[in-house]
Amino acid sequence: MRGMMMRLVIAAFVLAGWASQSIETAQEQFARLQKQAAEAKKAGEHAARVAAVVELAKMLHHSPAVVMSEARVYAEGNENERALAALKEFVDMGQTDDAMLQGKAAQFAALQEMPRYQAILDQMKASESAVQRGETAFSLKDAGVLAEDMDYDPSSRGFLMTSVLEKKIVRVSEKGEITDFAKSPHGWSMMAIKVDTVRGQVWATESAIDGFSNVAKEDWGRSEVLCLDLKTGAVRQRIDGGKRALGDMALMPSGEPIVSDGEGGGVYRVKDGKLALINGRDFISPQTPAMLADGKHALVPDYVRGIGSLDLETGDVRWVNEEGGAALSGVDGVYVAQDAMLLTQNGTTPERVMRMRTKDSWTRVTTQDVIERGPELGDPTHGVVVGEWFYYIANSGWDKLDEHGDVKPGMKMSPARVMRFRLK
Structure with missing residues (x-):
């Protein structure tokens, strides 16, 4: 069931007192967690933002995009070890980031002189090499x-x-x-x-x-x-x-x-x-x-x-x-x-x-x-x-x-x- 039919069914359950909580689809959960992360960032609530992004990472099965989001959030909160761990997870999946390679990733400015960060950049460059x-x-x-x-x-x-x-x-x-x-x-x-x-x-x-x-x-x-x-x-x-x-x-x-x-x-x-x-x-x-x-x-x-x-x-x-x-x-x-x-x-x-x-x-x-x-x-x-x-x-x-x-x-x-x- 989708769309209007799903809304009608849920409404009927609520009126009958059978539903104690709404049923989220993956699309609804994704939108909710994105909104929570954005609102926490705007309010300057770092812990709440981390919690939302971590839940997103679990939901998205640690996709590269959400792992990079984790790295940025950790870096902005000065959690350097966790930021580096997330970046390592990102590059281990064969992914690259243009802003990092060009030295324009402002979130990671505090990490740029660290040997582990330089090793991550080297791994990114290797993943950019052409294969055919x-x-x-x-x-x-x-x-x-x-x-x-x-x-x-x-x-x-x-x-x-x-x-x-x-x-x-x-x-x-x-x-x-x-x-x-x-x-x-x-x-x-x-x-x-x-x-x-x-x-x-x-x-x-x-x-x-x-x-x-x-x-x-x-x-x-x-x-x-x-x-x-x-x-x-x-x-x-x-x-x-x-x-x-x-x-x-x-x-x-x-x-x-x-x-x-x-x-x-x-x-x-x-x-x-x-x-x-x-x-x-x-x-x-x-x-x-x-x-x-x-x-x-x-x-x-x-x-x-x-x-x-x-x-x-x-x-x-x-x-x-x-x-x-x-x-x-x-x-x-x-x-x-x-x-x-x-x-x-x-x-x-x-x-x-x-x-x-x-x-x-x-x-x-x-x-x-x-x-x-x-x-x-x-x-x-x-x-x-x-x-x-x-x-x-x-x-x-x-x-x-x-x-x-x-x-x-x-x-x-x-x-x-x-x-x-x-x-x-």
Whole structure:
């Protein structure tokens, strides 16, 4: 239950005397803790601010952004040892901070001459070094596509890719040759795509991205799930997503899509032509899921909280590295290859593509390998595992757009590259 229905149910409980406290979703808890931290800072109440940030860190499973917030709060309170410990935790996750590297992080002025702080800066510089273990599979010849998602179609030995700016799905050969497959019925951005060769169909999402100038203002925030014929691109089925940002998806073994609402926090299953809510409480901004081999669970990356293993029947979530230790936020797509997660991370600093091996039922990261990072990567979006290769979209073009979806002044779109990394 969401929105008005949830408010009505809670109100009924309160009136009946059954509810002693409100039920918080992850989005509500996140907003509350952020507000508490901001109010404590304004009031000069250091202990209250620390308490709010520490609770945030626990909730967000020690994501890099909140760990850096802890370091700043401790430093501003002259708790140097705790600040250094938080900074060490931050860099151990492979993260960097431009202000620190440029000597402009005023909060850490008292630490700058300390050897431990200098060692942290050295570790940051190492994490900025370029890594490229993949190779270019092909480049898109149309620079205006702005490719978001891709999947492989074995019947044509090529890929289907979605275009955000040109609002269509294209077929792409292994040489990068592009032909149109289908256009958005509403004229909205095409986002997720999954090929179901067993049933000869393609599932996709289209979204009227909030604030984008290339769609009607009255449509902002709406989305739709589409089922298309794999051979012709003709629409077989349309499912109205309403005011939800249904942008990413995975397919269950049954062929039913699992779709995530990156704005509203819900994860849904398409069943009998309708959206059925699986989980609307634990995620803040869910992104591209990945089905696990048992067909009953999916790894769902939350852009803010990290990666959760979602039980598709009960809606229960177990978080990967719940106590921290790996940068699992900022993930746009997660993909599974044997015991490893393959991650496209455009919300970390630096942006990167990673392979992380896990154990204990996908709840603990054991090893981390950088597949690619550095200026040549650009903004990575999504990918797909094809045999022993992991293909991923690099240099998508998102970093060249402003908040209205227009190309920034002085910027020029360049052809996106599809890279591939051999898994074995």
